[in-house]
Amino acid sequence: MHGPLQRFNQGGQPRAELDLQDGLTVHELLLKLGMDMDEPWNAALDGTLAKPSDKVADGSLLMVFPPIDGG
Amino acid sequence: MVTGLANKILRVDLSDRRVWTEQPNDLFYRRYLGGAGILSYYLLKELKPRVDPLSHENVLVFAPGPVTGTALPGASRLCVGAKSPLSGGIAKCEAGGYFGYELKRAGFDALVVQGKAGHPVYLWIDNGAVEIKDASHLWGQTVLQTQDAIEADLGEKRVRTATIGPAGEKLAAISCIMTDVRSAAGRGGLGAVMGSKNLKCVAVKGKTAPQAAEPEKYRDLARWMNTNCMNFPIAARFHDLGTGADMVGGNAIGNLPVLNWSGGQFDDVAKIDAAALRDSYRVAMEACPGCQIRCKKVVELENESYKVDRRNGAPEYETLAAFGSFMGINDLAAICRANEICGLNSLDTISAGGTIAFAMECFEKGILTRADTGGIELRFGNADAMLKVLELIARREGIGDLLADGSRKAARRIGRGAEELSMQVKGIEFGMHDPRLKQGLGLIYSVAANGADHMTGMHDTLFTQDGRGMEAARSLGSLEPLPANDLSTAKVDRVKNQHLSRNFSDSMVTCHFAPWTLRQQVDMIRALTGWDYTDFEALRQGERVATMARVFNLREGLTAADDQLPKRFFAPAPDGPLKGTAIDPDAMNRATQTFYTLMGWDPVTGIPTQEKLEQLGIAWAAAETVPA
Numbered sequence: 001m002h003g004p005l006q007r008f009n010q011g012g013q014p015r016a017e018l019d020l021q022d023g024l025t026v027h028e029l030l031l032k033l034g035m036d037m038d039e040p041w042n043a044a045l046d047g048t049l050a051k052p053s054d055k056v057a058d059g060s061l062l063m064v065f066p067p068i069d070g071g
Numbered sequence: 072m073v074t075g076l077a078n079k080i081l082r083v084d085l086s087d088r089r090v091w092t093e094q095p096n097d098l099f100y101r102r103y104l105g106g107a108g109i110l111s112y113y114l115l116k117e118l119k120p121r122v123d124p125l126s127h128e129n130v131l132v133f134a135p136g137p138v139t140g141t142a143l144p145g146a147s148r149l150c151v152g153a154k155s156p157l158s159g160g161i162a163k164c165e166a167g168g169y170f171g172y173e174l175k176r177a178g179f180d181a182l183v184v185q186g187k188a189g190h191p192v193y194l195w196i197d198n199g200a201v202e203i204k205d206a207s208h209l210w211g212q213t214v215l216q217t218q219d220a221i222e223a224d225l226g227e228k229r230v231r232t233a234t235i236g237p238a239g240e241k242l243a244a245i246s247c248i249m250t251d252v253r254s255a256a257g258r259g260g261l262g263a264v265m266g267s268k269n270l271k272c273v274a275v276k277g278k279t280a281p282q283a284a285e286p287e288k289y290r291d292l293a294r295w296m297n298t299n300c301m302n303f304p305i306a307a308r309f310h311d312l313g314t315g316a317d318m319v320g321g322n323a324i325g326n327l328p329v330l331n332w333s334g335g336q337f338d339d340v341a342k343i344d345a346a347a348l349r350d351s352y353r354v355a356m357e358a359c360p361g362c363q364i365r366c367k368k369v370v371e372l373e374n375e376s377y378k379v380d381r382r383n384g385a386p387e388y389e390t391l392a393a394f395g396s397f398m399g400i401n402d403l404a405a406i407c408r409a410n411e412i413c414g415l416n417s418l419d420t421i422s423a424g425g426t427i428a429f430a431m432e433c434f435e436k437g438i439l440t441r442a443d444t445g446g447i448e449l450r451f452g453n454a455d456a457m458l459k460v461l462e463l464i465a466r467r468e469g470i471g472d473l474l475a476d477g478s479r480k481a482a483r484r485i486g487r488g489a490e491e492l493s494m495q496v497k498g499i500e501f502g503m504h505d506p507r508l509k510q511g512l513g514l515i516y517s518v519a520a521n522g523a524d525h526m527t528g529m530h531d532t533l534f535t536q537d538g539r540g541m542e543a544a545r546s547l548g549s550l551e552p553l554p555a556n557d558l559s560t561a562k563v564d565r566v567k568n569q570h571l572s573r574n575f576s577d578s579m580v581t582c583h584f585a586p587w588t589l590r591q592q593v594d595m596i597r598a599l600t601g602w603d604y605t606d607f608e609a610l611r612q613g614e615r616v617a618t619m620a621r622v623f624n625l626r627e628g629l630t631a632a633d634d635q636l637p638k639r640f641f642a643p644a645p646d647g648p649l650k651g652t653a654i655d656p657d658a659m660n661r662a663t664q665t666f667y668t669l670m671g672w673d674p675v676t677g678i679p680t681q682e683k684l685e686q687l688g689i690a691w692a693a694a695e696t697v698p699a
Contacts, residue, residue, distance in 0.1 A: 002317060002320050003317060004304055037537070040540030041538075042320060044320065044648065049508065051536075051554065063320060064320075065317050065319070066317050067530065067532045067533045067540065068317045068318070068321045068388070068532070071315060071388030071389055
């Protein structure tokens with residue numbers, strides 16, 4: 001978890017390893033972490049932009065961060 | 072007279088040293104509003120078609136917005152424009168800092184400069200009084216030296232300035248105008264336009280605060296932002312780190328550009344992002360007037376291989392990427408120094424970075440050799456070489472002279488396949504966001520009048536899932552999340568509406584980082600002027616500005632054929648998160664035609680219809696639409 005979204009991870013840690021049930025989606029995983037789904041976010045699932053409905057497989061790496069636009 | 076506005080446009084003809092003011096009527100202000108609207112009006116009305124952008128016939132416009140100069144946070148910015156020497160079309164960009172704020176408080180809604188001075192001059196605008204002063208002793212000085220010299224000349228502190236450095240004087244088409252030393256009106260070569268007029272600097276002090284028609288309502292808006300600003304994630308994030316805060320994430324999904332768009336991922340991203348800057352060279356954060364976000368980083372490097380003076384600011388995201396991942400450089404000190412060289416010399420960091428990355432790829436492919444570079448080993452990842460070439464560009468010496476007018480012109484001169492490596496639209500190098508990931512942004516890069524500018528369009532990844540991030544889309548009638556690579560009619564409609572919204576904001580010249588909604592910006596106008604302004608009128612203003620810019624470009628000879636992304640983006644990305652991803656050319660062509668249609672432009676030629684011009688109240692521009 002990156003930036004302000006880190007506060008939704010266990011104890012505000014940047015990384016966590018989780019044992020998950022089969023078939024959990026990105027959206028469901030973030031809900032399980034207690035994330036406020038109203039907050040803007042993007043995620044990379046195993047190195048590509050994730051959709052909320054993407055399934056998280058065993059051994060997957062999920063990065064969650066605020067969207068980036070200008071600057 | 073419109074309450075809350077200065078009701079005066081300052082005009083200066085440098086050829087005959089004439090200064091006068093115009094007092095447009097209420098309808099003018101309601102129709103063109105400010106910033107990009109007033110700027111587009113003057114460029115269309117007062118430039119003869121096809122003038123040389125570096126001749127005395129070009130017109131340079133500095134235009135704050137209607138709310139600039141008031142106590143509202145995020146309302147101090149300035150819009151600057153002219154005919155671009157880089158694209159041949161319109162150049163329009165916005166800069167932060169205090170210059171716009173003070174220009175408005177000096178009593179002017181805009182400054183329009185024409186002609187060419189016989190020798191270097193600067194303008195001194197002191198709360199309504201205007202002088203053209205000699206700047207011969209300043210010619211050749213850096214932006215920072217000029218600031219110090221002008222304050223000494225005038226015996227004043229905190230004079231707000233819009234200045235060019237040596238690159239602007241030498242008419243580099245990738246030069247910019249620096250405001251208050253550290254901010255830039257970056258894109259399109261406006262520094263060269265200023266240099267071609269022998270205008271070194273505009274210095275301003277203003278003391279008269281605009282008075283709103285409904286002061287209590289106006290104060291309520293400011294109070295609301297001051298109370299709620301930090302509840303918005305974007306504001307809190309930029310308060311902590313400034314831009315460049317989420318480059319690691321951007322790298323993970325393929326947004327971060329790598330090696331002139333030829334690479335896929337940058338392993339050292341965490342060495343060059345805003346967090347790395349905070350943990351190394353950052354010494355302060357600064358703000359524009361009244362803004363709590365304080366997103367402007369300040370760095371100081373004293374004991375490093377490269378020295379950087381804190382008065383010259385710090386790299387923003389675009390600069391961190393342009394001189395970092397885009398060139399394969401992981402040396403943060405070198406990136407900070409590159410930012411300083413650009414600022415002191417008034418070079419646009421995006422186009423300078425894009426052009427050097429282009430030259431590096433040419434070198435890697437043997438199209439340029441050490442004989443061309445004067446012995447410099449101009450390879451990706453070589454920070455010393457990057458800095459040497461940047462200095463040469465600023466002085467227009469050696470390889471720097473070839474590159475000073477941007478990658479498109481350099482590629483045409485070099486030949487031998489270099490054109491394929493020039494990554495730009497209409498001559499304007501890309502903002503640092505990959506259009507293969509954000510394909511709606513890719514459409515805007517393609518069709519926008521001011522080229523591949525990342526600030527005139529929406530960023531698709533903001534609207535890929537439900538939540539607060541969708542608010543801006545919903546307020547424009549676009550209700551459902553859409554994939555980042557989608558180019559359906561629904562996406563094009565969203566792209567168009569966001570483009571209109573951004574063009575309206577550029578007429579207000581409000582900051583995109585301050586979380587004002589469209590409705591709140593409308594409320595600002597109502598409270599400031601007393602007009603019965605509406606959201607509908609705001610979007611129509613955005614449409615008017617986008618269409619006027621389109622008309623300007625058509626008049627200057629640009630056509631639908633110029634609305635094209637480089638071929639590289641239509642081939643599968645070779646590596647990284649976007650590996651195998653390409654933009655479908657047929658889908659992009661359809662999206663382009665849909666965009667034209669939704670804008671009320673001819674679906675094939677992109678020429679605005681007579682009906683559309685009449686609807687927008689700019690039928691007078693009709694004679695300008697057909698290329699000669």
